[in-house]
Each structure stands twice: as C-alpha cells, then as structure tokens.
Amino acid sequence: MISVEEAQERMLATIQPLPAITIALAEAAGLVLAEDVVAKEDLPPFANSAMDGYALRSVDTRMEHGRPARLRVIGTIAAGYVTEQAIEPGTAMRIMTGAPLPRGADAVIQIELTRSDPTDSSWVEILQEVAPGNNIRAAGEDIRRGQRVLSQGSEIGPWEIGVLATVGQARVKVIRRPRVAIVSTGDEIIDVGEPLQPGKIRNSNGYLLEAAVRRAGAEPQRLGVARDTEESLRQVFSQAMQHDLIITSGGVSVGEFDLVKRIMNEQGVIDFWQINMRPGKPLAFGRIGQVPLLGLPGNPVSAAVTFELFGRPLIRKLLGHRRLYRPLVEVTVEDGVSERTPRRHYVRAQVRREQGRFVARTTGHQGSHITTSLLNANALVIVPEGGKILKPGETAQAIMLDWPEE
Numbered sequence: 001m002i003s004v005e006e007a008q009e010r011m012l013a014t015i016q017p018l019p020a021i022t023i024a025l026a027e028a029a030g031l032v033l034a035e036d037v038v039a040k041e042d043l044p045p046f047a048n049s050a051m052d053g054y055a056l057r058s059v060d061t062r063m064e065h066g067r068p069a070r071l072r073v074i075g076t077i078a079a080g081y082v083t084e085q086a087i088e089p090g091t092a093m094r095i096m097t098g099a100p101l102p103r104g105a106d107a108v109i110q111i112e113l114t115r116s117d118p119t120d121s122s123w124v125e126i127l128q129e130v131a132p133g134n135n136i137r138a139a140g141e142d143i144r145r146g147q148r149v150l151s152q153g154s155e156i157g158p159w160e161i162g163v164l165a166t167v168g169q170a171r172v173k174v175i176r177r178p179r180v181a182i183v184s185t186g187d188e189i190i191d192v193g194e195p196l197q198p199g200k201i202r203n204s205n206g207y208l209l210e211a212a213v214r215r216a217g218a219e220p221q222r223l224g225v226a227r228d229t230e231e232s233l234r235q236v237f238s239q240a241m242q243h244d245l246i247i248t249s250g251g252v253s254v255g256e257f258d259l260v261k262r263i264m265n266e267q268g269v270i271d272f273w274q275i276n277m278r279p280g281k282p283l284a285f286g287r288i289g290q291v292p293l294l295g296l297p298g299n300p301v302s303a304a305v306t307f308e309l310f311g312r313p314l315i316r317k318l319l320g321h322r323r324l325y326r327p328l329v330e331v332t333v334e335d336g337v338s339e340r341t342p343r344r345h346y347v348r349a350q351v352r353r354e355q356g357r358f359v360a361r362t363t364g365h366q367g368s369h370i371t372t373s374l375l376n377a378n379a380l381v382i383v384p385e386g387g388k389i390l391k392p393g394e395t396a397q398a399i400m401l402d403w404p405e406e
C-alpha cells in the first residue's frame with residue numbers, strides 16, 4: 001500500500017493539461033487562460049469626467065475678493081458623444097460622468113459645488129476653486145496600450161471576464177474542459193427510478209460522481225452500469241475510451257467479480273492499486289489505451305472521498321489549473337474520533353469557526369456505506385496512520401472541502 005501523497009504525485013505525474021481551444025468570452029468562466037492577453041488600446045480610451053458637473057478651465061474658477069466666478073455655459077456633453085465645441089476663457093460646458101472632456105478644459109467641477117438658475121441655463125457660478133485635473137480620468141490610467149493584462153495560466157473568474165471584455169477580447173484561448181466518462185459497475189446496481197428488488201441497491205455513485213465532476217469543471221457523461229462480466233465491462237469501456245478521463249466505481253477490491261483491474265491489465269496498465277487510507281483503500285489508477293482511468297471503490301463514501309482527494313485534482317490538472325489541492329487547517333475536534341484503523345483515516349466533519357479557531361464535529365457513523373455521513377460535511381479531518389484515536393479537545397489537520405484550492 002502506498003501513501004495518499006505518493007499516489008497523488010504518481011497519478012498527477014502522468015497527467016498533462018488538455019489542448020487549448022478558442023471560445024466565446026461568455027463561455028470562459030471557470031477555465032484557465034492559454035495565452036497572454038495584451039491590450040490593444042488605452043483604457044480609459046479618452047480623458048473623461050468622473051462626475052456630473054461642468055467642464056472648464058481651472059484658472060477660471062479663481063475667486064475675486066471671495067466672490068464666486070461666473071461662467072457662460074455653452075452646451076452639454078452626454079456620455080457616449082464627442083463635442084466639437086471647445087472651452088474658451090470664461091466658458092463652461094455641462095458634462096456627465098463618463099463623457100469625453102471637451103478641448104480647452106482641464107478640470108471638471110461637480111454639480112453640487114456650483115449654483116445656477118433653473119430658469120436660465122446660460123450661466124453657472126463656481127463655488128469652489130479647483131486644480132487642473134480635478135475630476136478628470138486620464139486616458140490610459142487603468143490600462144496602457146501594449147500592457148499585458150492577464151497571463152497564460154490565469155483562472156478566469158467574473159473579474160477576469162470583466163477585464164477581458166474591457167480590452168475587447170470577444171474570444172479567448174483557454175484549456176478545454178475534460179470530458180469524463182462515469183461508469184458504475186455491479187450486478188446489484190439498479191437505476192434511481194426503479195423500485196428496489198431483492199439484493200439490489202440504487203446507483204448513487206453514478207449520480208454523485210456526475211455532480212462532483214461537473215462541480216470540478218469537467219463535462220461528465222454517465223455511461224450507465226456495467227454488469228459484473230468481462231464482456232459488459234469491455235463494451236462500456238470501448239465507449240468510455242472516447243473521453244479524456246474514465247472514472248469507475250466498484251469492482252476494484254479483491255472479490256471474485258472485481259473485474260475493473262482485470263480489464264485495465266488487459267487493455268492498458270495499472271499504475272498503482274491500494275492506498276493507505278480509510279475510506280478508499282482499494283483505489284486503482286492506470287490507463288485503458290491512452291485514457292487515464294481512476295477506479296474508485298464502490299462503497300459510496302469511499303467513492304466520494306477518493307473523488308475529492310484524487311478525481312478533483314486530476315480534473316483540475318487536465319484543466320490547466322496550477323492550484324490543485326484544497327487547503328488544510330488546524331481544527332479542534334469537539335467530539336473526538338474513537339474508531340481505530342491502522343490506515344490514515346479521513347473523517348467526515350463539519351468545521352465551524354468559533355472564537356478565532358476552527359472546531360470540528362464529526363457527522364456521525366463513519367462506515368463507508370453510511371451515505372448520510374456525507375451530508376453537512378464540509379471537511380475531512382485527518383487522523384494519522386498507525387491506529388491513533390482523537391480525544392475530544394485534541395487538534396488535527398482538516399481538509400476544507402468548500403474552500404478554493406491553493
């Protein structure tokens with residue numbers, strides 16, 4: 001049995017990011033940029049007003065003997081329009097936020113610092129002196145033409161989308177989403193809509209993994225359930241090989257009908273099998289043909305936990321992300337962990353912040369068939385290998401499952 005870290009490293013060493021494609025900007029959220037983006041224009045593209053007010057010459061705002069300057073108003077500039085008129089000494093123009101500054105003006109005074117007559121718009125009094133540049137947003141103040149605004153490898157979130165739109169990047173080059181085949185195995189597995197029959201159990205893993213794969217940023221395709229025969233598995237795998245990654249659940253332990261490994265050996269390779277962890281010991285990783293295959297154990301909790309520790313980082317590497325793992329924090333275990341296992345134990349828990357520290361409460365029975373132990377769990381508390389138990393009040397490391405990767 002190898003350690004979780006060794007297994008993760010060996011797995012990721014075989015994985016390269018997928019090729020880049022060019023897609024519409026609106027589709028790019030959540031993906032990784034595959035090129036540097038360089039601005040072709042200044043932003044703002046032109047000097048403009050930061051306020052609704054009057055464009056004027058700052059020298060014209062000087063007061064004489066404490067009396068406000070009075071300027072002739074020669075027009076109005078709305079945002080979106082350019083005026084041919086220029087500001088001459090003793091004149092001003094009404095200007096709106098975002099409107100281009102007229103020639104001759106070197107400042108804007110906001111409307112609140114002026115006085116005018118509602119019935120006569122031909123003049124305005126300036127109640128405060130202003131300096132050159134007042135309320136003017138200079139061209140290129142945000143972005144300079146030729147400047148690299150985003151680098152290859154950046155994760156594209158809403159804010160990056162905004163900057164890409166600003167610089168006119170209607171299409172962007174990104175690492176494409178992996179297509180992931182999800183295969184459930186086992187004669188006992190029936191679909192979710194079917195009534196239970198003797199000896200059967202509903203396919204929870206297929207649906208759980210589909211949702212988890214989508215949340216990791218990939219495109220899942222649930223290929224249904226392979227029967228516990230080599231023919232059935234071969235048939236499903238021939239379809240699965242059209243994908244970038246195959247994730248199976250079940251059939252990787254030591255039982256007579258645990259055939260996934262047999263087919264991996266026949267049609268590809270097994271890189272490793274069996275990890276020093278609980279749940280999830282029988283995890284297998286390798287390839288069918290050239291397609292990586294992650295063989296998760298069948299027990300639902302084992303499948304869920306091993307997906308988080310292996311499937312998600314694998315998908316993130318295919319997507320070109322550099323940050324692959326969820327963060328660890330130190331937690332105080334409120335209720336303790338009494339089950340002993342020589343393997344490293346990942347205990348489902350709910351972690352909350354209390355008086356500046358993190359406190360973990362386990363989500364109940366930790367058997368790998370107890371699907372409800374996943375509900376409300378936002379963390380996996382790590383109990384080190386070697387049969388250690390955690391007493392209430394002891395500290396441990398926890399993986400935060402809903403914090404962004406680092």
Ligand SMILES: Nc1nc2c(c(=O)[nH]1)N[C@H]1C(S)=C(S)[C@@H](COP(=O)(O)OP(=O)(O)OC[C@H]3O[C@@H](n4cnc5c(N)ncnc54)[C@H](O)[C@@H]3O)O[C@H]1N2
Pocket residue numbers: 184185186188189201202203204205206249250251252253254255258279280281282296297298299300302368
């Ligand atoms: N002699 C041994 N037996 C077992 C060992 C072992 O080391 N020696 N390991 C146990 C551990 S740990 C696990 S985990 C399981 C994993 O076995 P498999 O990956 O081969 O999974 P299956 O045997 O096919 O199924 C296990 C369990 O999970 C249920 N299952 C399977 N698929 C689904 C699904 N899609 N949805 C819901 N539930 C599913 C299945 O009915 C079984 O109850 O092996 C132990 N045995």
Ligand code: MOO
Pocket residue numbers: 277278279280281282297299301302368
């Ligand atoms: O590894 Mo199994 O997943 O302990 O139940």
